């Protein structure tokens with residue numbers, strides 16, 4: 001089964017964006033791989049606090 005994992009800032013994950021991401025990523029997998037994968041496509045969101053996301057040697061959010 002396709003498993004799509006997304007790590008992103010937790011501030012981007014709201015009830016609305018969560019639902020849209022899951023729906024649209026599933027749609028993309030089904031469009032590219034064939035509709036038979038839709039029922040077997042998993043999407044897992046991993047929200048990460050900005051302070052735990054290092055960029056250019058510094059924690060985000062500083």
Ligand SMILES: O=C(O)/C=C/C=C(/O)C(=O)O
Nearest residue numbers: 007008009010012053055
């Ligand atoms: O702005 C960046 O370089 C990194 C952003 C990381 C994220 O997780 C995000 O934008 O959601």
